[in-house]
Amino acid sequence: MPAFAESEYRDRIRRTRERMATVGLDTLVVADPANMNYLTGYDGWSFYTPQCVVVSLAEDDPLCIVRGMDRNGGLRTAFLPPDRVLGYPDAYVQASDRHPFAWVAAELDRRGLGRGRIGTEQDVYYFSPRAQAALETGLPNAHFADASLLVNWIRAVKSETELALMSQAARIAERAMTAAYDAIEPGVRQCDVAATIYSAQIAGTAEFGGDYPAFVPLLPTGIGTSTPHLTWTDEPFVAETATILELSGCRHRYHCPMARTLYLGTPPAAVRATEEVVLAGLQAALDAARSGATCEEVEAAWRRVAARGGVTKESRIGYAVGLNYPPDWGEHTMSLRPGDRTVLEPNMTLHAILGIWGDAWGIEISECFKVGPTGAETFCDFPRELFIKR
Amino acid sequence: MPAFAESEYRDRIRRTRERMATVGLDTLVVADPANMNYLTGYDGWSFYTPQCVVVSLAEDDPLCIVRGMDRNGGLRTAFLPPDRVLGYPDAYVQASDRHPFAWVAAELDRRGLGRGRIGTEQDVYYFSPRAQAALETGLPNAHFADASLLVNWIRAVKSETELALMSQAARIAERAMTAAYDAIEPGVRQCDVAATIYSAQIAGTAEFGGDYPAFVPLLPTGIGTSTPHLTWTDEPFVAETATILELSGCRHRYHCPMARTLYLGTPPAAVRATEEVVLAGLQAALDAARSGATCEEVEAAWRRVAARGGVTKESRIGYAVGLNYPPDWGEHTMSLRPGDRTVLEPNMTLHAILGIWGDAWGIEISECFKVGPTGAETFCDFPRELFIKR
Numbered sequence: 001m002p003a004f005a006e007s008e009y010r011d012r013i014r015r016t017r018e019r020m021a022t023v024g025l026d027t028l029v030v031a032d033p034a035n036m037n038y039l040t041g042y043d044g045w046s047f048y049t050p051q052c053v054v055v056s057l058a059e060d061d062p063l064c065i066v067r068g069m070d071r072n073g074g075l076r077t078a079f080l081p082p083d084r085v086l087g088y089p090d091a092y093v094q095a096s097d098r099h100p101f102a103w104v105a106a107e108l109d110r111r112g113l114g115r116g117r118i119g120t121e122q123d124v125y126y127f128s129p130r131a132q133a134a135l136e137t138g139l140p141n142a143h144f145a146d147a148s149l150l151v152n153w154i155r156a157v158k159s160e161t162e163l164a165l166m167s168q169a170a171r172i173a174e175r176a177m178t179a180a181y182d183a184i185e186p187g188v189r190q191c192d193v194a195a196t197i198y199s200a201q202i203a204g205t206a207e208f209g210g211d212y213p214a215f216v217p218l219l220p221t222g223i224g225t226s227t228p229h230l231t232w233t234d235e236p237f238v239a240e241t242a243t244i245l246e247l248s249g250c251r252h253r254y255h256c257p258m259a260r261t262l263y264l265g266t267p268p269a270a271v272r273a274t275e276e277v278v279l280a281g282l283q284a285a286l287d288a289a290r291s292g293a294t295c296e297e298v299e300a301a302w303r304r305v306a307a308r309g310g311v312t313k314e315s316r317i318g319y320a321v322g323l324n325y326p327p328d329w330g331e332h333t334m335s336l337r338p339g340d341r342t343v344l345e346p347n348m349t350l351h352a353i354l355g356i357w358g359d360a361w362g363i364e365i366s367e368c369f370k371v372g373p374t375g376a377e378t379f380c381d382f383p384r385e386l387f388i389k390r
Numbered sequence: 391m392p393a394f395a396e397s398e399y400r401d402r403i404r405r406t407r408e409r410m411a412t413v414g415l416d417t418l419v420v421a422d423p424a425n426m427n428y429l430t431g432y433d434g435w436s437f438y439t440p441q442c443v444v445v446s447l448a449e450d451d452p453l454c455i456v457r458g459m460d461r462n463g464g465l466r467t468a469f470l471p472p473d474r475v476l477g478y479p480d481a482y483v484q485a486s487d488r489h490p491f492a493w494v495a496a497e498l499d500r501r502g503l504g505r506g507r508i509g510t511e512q513d514v515y516y517f518s519p520r521a522q523a524a525l526e527t528g529l530p531n532a533h534f535a536d537a538s539l540l541v542n543w544i545r546a547v548k549s550e551t552e553l554a555l556m557s558q559a560a561r562i563a564e565r566a567m568t569a570a571y572d573a574i575e576p577g578v579r580q581c582d583v584a585a586t587i588y589s590a591q592i593a594g595t596a597e598f599g600g601d602y603p604a605f606v607p608l609l610p611t612g613i614g615t616s617t618p619h620l621t622w623t624d625e626p627f628v629a630e631t632a633t634i635l636e637l638s639g640c641r642h643r644y645h646c647p648m649a650r651t652l653y654l655g656t657p658p659a660a661v662r663a664t665e666e667v668v669l670a671g672l673q674a675a676l677d678a679a680r681s682g683a684t685c686e687e688v689e690a691a692w693r694r695v696a697a698r699g700g701v702t703k704e705s706r707i708g709y710a711v712g713l714n715y716p717p718d719w720g721e722h723t724m725s726l727r728p729g730d731r732t733v734l735e736p737n738m739t740l741h742a743i744l745g746i747w748g749d750a751w752g753i754e755i756s757e758c759f760k761v762g763p764t765g766a767e768t769f770c771d772f773p774r775e776l777f778i779k780r
Binding site: 043044046047048068069071073076077089090091093094095096099120122123124125126127128129130131132146148149189190191192194195196198199200201202203204208209210211212215216218223224227228229231232233234314315316327328330332335339357359 | 517536582600705
């Protein structure tokens with residue numbers, strides 16, 4: 001029961017093999033769980049032990065290699081025939097004297113795939129220096145190349161099926177944000193609001209449930225809004241403070257993130273002034289995000305508005321988004337920032353997020369969108385404003 | 391507002407430096423977020439971009455190096471003085487032409503720490519081959535050694551303060567398991583039960599809230615119980631099937647996991663027979679887990695009971711547990727399996743989990759415990775049985 005038709009996986013594999021041929025790879029070892037899922041449908045919380053999908057120019061079907069106890073999970077979620085799903089012995093798990101990728105190397109060698117030019121993803125979360133070393137030691141006749149982002153770039157333009165999942169994720173994100181707005185009151189504990197958000201994210205709608213987002217809901221409040229990635233505490237929300245809410249809906253691992261800022265009370269003039277610049281600048285960026293524009297042009301549209309409003313922001317204002325696993329829903333390909341000359345194509349999907357963090361308070365407002373012919377087409381239908389609760 | 395007193399962090403750093411001196415390291419680059427937290431208190435969902443804590447024999451205070459926008463998070467959560475928390479420029483984030491660890495290398499060099507023998511954690515989730523290469527390229531005068539698990543082993547024996555947090559996590563785990571038992575009924579969607587579990591995990595108790603566990607709640611059901619790590623779907627629970635529940639409470643990143651199995655209806659005789667062996671074998675393992683015993687002796691106690699009952703299990707029956715971040719609450723040090731001759735010490739904490747997965751059904755029952763003088767002392771007080779709901 002993979003999430004997509006076999007033909008869609010076959011098309012993804014075909015494009016991957018074309019790209020491999022272009023860059024001169026015979027074999028590609030994919031350890032990023034999002035890329036493994038993209039190519040085969042494999043889906044499970046098993047990426048805490050080493051695993052990979054192997055795509056070869058010499059073989060039609062990829063191999064999916066997981067820990068032995070997860071092989072049944074591969075049979076149930078990947079589109080592959082059973083003989084293409086392999087499980088390695090448990091003695092390799094978290095052992096000081098052997099590594100699962102030594103087992104993978106021996107298996108590739110046995111299948112005649114241990115030669116030629118092998119690409120590995122050398123800058124992903126779940127492929128360590130020791131994993132790379134185990135492959136190199138086990139396959140002395142192979143040449144290794146960094147193939148980071150090869151599959152990620154193939155993921156950049158979404159199919160209609162993928163876009164439909166992101167639209168479902170948007171419905172969930174809207175519900176979760178509404179639940180957060182309803183729950184936040186002075187005196188309510190942050191953890192209780194986080195529980196409410198989680199519940200809305202996972203229960204989803206009556207028509208479809210939610211998958212776990214790749215980030216926990218972030219809800220920095222008060223002085224905490226001076227930085228984006230602190231998680232909740234037991235402390236209560238306090239009147240006359242701002243709370244940033246960054247959360248996502250998720251559907252079959254596809255995300256639609258959204259950030260908003262809520263103010264309990266009457267926001268100071270400086271916060272309102274920043275909100276005004278952020279909203280105008282975000283709109284300018286969304287208008288600029290049409291197919292044919294570059295990522296840096298989208299950022300420049302924001303920057304012009306920000307400069308007029310006296311707001312500066314050092315960090316990027318957005319990134320590619322879609323299919324992913326913790327700890328990140330971003331796809332690590334393009335970023336909306338100076339120097340990124342990636343040309344936007346129709347149905348690329350990005351998250352434009354205007355986060356301004358001062359030393360005492362911050363504000364975030366964002367939109368997740370697909371690239372259209374005349375600009376961004378946003379997934380969520382949700383008031384784009386500082387939400388004031390008195 | 392770190393979770394522990396400064397003296398406890400200082401003691402952890404002292405023991406780390408002693409160990410560094412023993413193995414001949416001048417500097418240690420710690421990229422595992424659990425180890426970063428252990429040494430400094432730093433806590434945030436920022437490990438999706440490269441970051442590290444640097445411990446040097448030449449300097450008293452560690453350095454905490456994070457992405458620029460997360461520096462305020464470091465100031466708020468780490469015990470360190472402000473000048474020991476550094477933020478790197480955002481242009482290094484997910485860029486193809488530069489890497490954050492190149493910035494780290496330059497910073498270490500500037501501070502005179504770019505020489506001698508530098509340990510890096512070469513088999514953790516958030517330190518990639520490219521990160522290692524960036525350090526090696528940037529610090530050509532240094533010698534690098536794999537220091538994986540150096541800090542993890544220091545974490546193995548818990549302080550009274552840590553044990554108190556794990557006891558709080560146990561209270562949350564009991565509530566979450568009770569909520570799951572109450573919610574699972576034929577016809578109820580899996581996602582709705584997952585939402586209920588999450589809500590209980592995060593809201594915690596009236597006295598203390600919950601932190602996010604390092605695993606999502608796992609609730610494989612029916613044929614899904616043949617493998618442990620598939621996540622929930624939108625499908626409803628079905629009468630006359632088993633559901634495995636593996637979940638944890640979490641408190642300031644300290645976990646107390648628990649696994650149980652629920653049967654909707656009347657369990658087949660084979661399931662009851664396996665339950666009987668699992669319960670007797672788990673008790674035998676817990677009785678054997680006294681200080682002075684080895685990990686493999688604990689497993690052997692299970693294995694003797696299992697053999698008599700005709701049950702075989704290839705995979706390990708437990709592992710060290712405590713402080714961690716997604717995707718794993720295990721500490722990656724000792725495992726309860728043949729060949730692991732680690733000698734148990736008082737107040738080491740482990741999760742003994744008897745998971746038996748057949749092709750059509752499975753069962754899991756577990757206990758999280760600390761090592762005591764006469765055997766395991768379990769954290770949870772929860773009926774240890776196959777829970778039958780008719």
